[in-house]
Amino acid sequence: MSTGSPAPAADVAAPGAFLHIVGARPNFVKAAPVVAALERRGAEQSVLHTGQHYDDRMSAVFFRDLGLPRPDADLGVGSGTHAEQTAALMVGLEKEFTERRPGTVVVYGDVNSTVAAALVAAKLGVPVAHVEAGLRSFDMTMPEEVNRRVTDQLSDLCFATSPEAVGHLAAEGVPVGRVHLVGNPMIDTLLANLDRFDTGALRERTGLPESYVAATLHRPANVDRPETVARLVAAVHEVADGIDVVMPVHPRGRAAFAAAGLGDHPRVHLLEPLGYIDFVALVRGGSAVVTDSGGVQEETTILGVPCLTLRPNTERPVTITHGTNRLVSEAELPELPGLVAKAAAEAPAERAVPPLWDGRAGERIASVLCGEVGDH
Template sequence: MAASAPPGSRDTAIVHVVGARPNFVKAAPVVSALRGRGAHQAVVHTGQHYDDRMSAVFFRDLGLPEPDVDLGVGSGSHAAQTAALMVGLEKEFTERAPGAVVVYGDVNSTVAAALVAAKLGIPVAHVEAGLRSFDNTMPEEINRRVTDQLSDLCFATSPEAVGHLANEGIAPDRVHLVGNPMIDTLLANLDRFDADALRARLGLPERYVAATLHRPANVDDPDTVARLVARLHEIADLADVVMPVHPRGRAAFDRAGLGGHPRVRLLEPLGYLDFVALTRGAAAVVTDSGGVQEETTVLGVPCLTLRPNTERPVTLTHGTNQLVTEADLPQAVAKALDGRRDATAVDSTPPLWDGRSGERIAAVLTRWSG
């Protein structure tokens, strides 16, 4: 486990490690808040997402500084990618000797950075700590658990995350409930999410269902993909389906004939501003993404999550999110299109999802590392 003492004689520079779209969205308000406090910081992009549409465009959209270094690791199996990440990050951390490493979310870049930093004796701070699906078939769940055990500071987005960390023996003084920095970014850019302009530019209909699916459980098995495509075609009989296709699942969906329905519109991956505008303008969203569950909660858009569980249950109790099976998906979408909501839904925003999480994180980091 990482040492609990704050950095002493080290260089006090803070290194942020990001590697995939959700990391960029979460890091932006933290980097900005620390910049406002005059902190010496650097951004290391691992290159886990290396396509411009999944990576560089987010830096431009979010006003993040260009990364100080891009490791360019790229794709690969979990073992190969994580190993390459660790080799690159070890060299980077050894040369920079940072006072602290800040990691985000639950991707392979997150756990790789935590492992390398901990073994080098560099304190680790984990933004979005404590999320649990309790489904160890998800690689992200393994990444979350390992990262939290190695982290000196655990920044939690919701009260249940604090409880999970306590149940796993994380000392209370390492845990801080700060809210959700992804929502900071969303609220800061609300005026830029122009659904009408996007609809006109892409020739989209007035009413549509937005879809985004990429998790292995949904896109790796051909039989599963074929059943899912049949359900999406049923939804397209009710309303146009607009789907930016993640590179990970493109070939599988093409083979299964997803684009064969006249009311299914397949798009290339979108940048942050365009993607959230697409979500904001949708009558409903079908997804397996954790971040989309959070964004739709704040935007008030019905969200049907094609998963048996979620590490973000606060989006079920305080948002518009609902877990659905593939078999129930068309009926659930039809209900959402009719404007019917789950009777248990609560019309309130989760606590501290107020646009100031980045500043709370920056305040703790500067006190702790000072």
């Protein structure tokens, strides 16, 4: 269903309409405030789900949790290698764009759905708006870094979440008129739902311990090599010797972690993937968080929960300078139990919030998309 005025034909957006491309759970959280802000303006828009994340626990539950409209189309591409998935996305998206004739394609984050949509739209001459532009890890071994750089070069509007992202775009030659510092729509969603993150209710439903560390690990560098997984599992087990560890297991790493015996420790509690509300409730109630997720680094910055990111770099350095985040490289894994214990023992300190992380990023993005304001 369209969230603005009725389309002139069933399931086809009007020329000039905004078409939001979402495919994976981080996209849904970022898109929700933008879709809502455009809806308040009566803008013609529709949502296309690529099906990159297709499990109900990774996809449909997020639409329900966030009040997103039911997608107008679902390509159902599923999983595969990067080439297989991106190729399938491009074929499906080209057909949709040709039929729908959107005025602007709005893409989010750095997943394969994002870069595929930007490529197809650019070749068809359809303007692209990239929400969360300019993030850089400077690590080209990360598929997400490749996706970010390509998408930003193809985008007519680049919506940046932080000042350093604006600087990265300028250094890469993106014209200043295309770049808008708007804040972080993921934080809009977090702040709008603060009173729904009920850790106590989650604890009652799942039998979680009173004190725990939340963990989430899924990036290829951490879960694709058995030797790395074995070292991660050993480190998590050492953490669990001192405090319970609760980990929703992402489908991407499920088999590898099972083979390495992650659940063999009595104080490691493995959960199925959680919806947005339950997942943030889990994070909010943790004494600390161990993760490799970009979004979790941002959420813990606002929630004041100490975060240890098992990566050698981050595309979100603002979470380190303004927040609770600390990077932990693979070489530092033996230190993880001590780092967790120290973080869990420290009382949360008052921290400055990054600029414009105030819950109004979606409004700023909608204002630019609708031509209401000039550069930010």
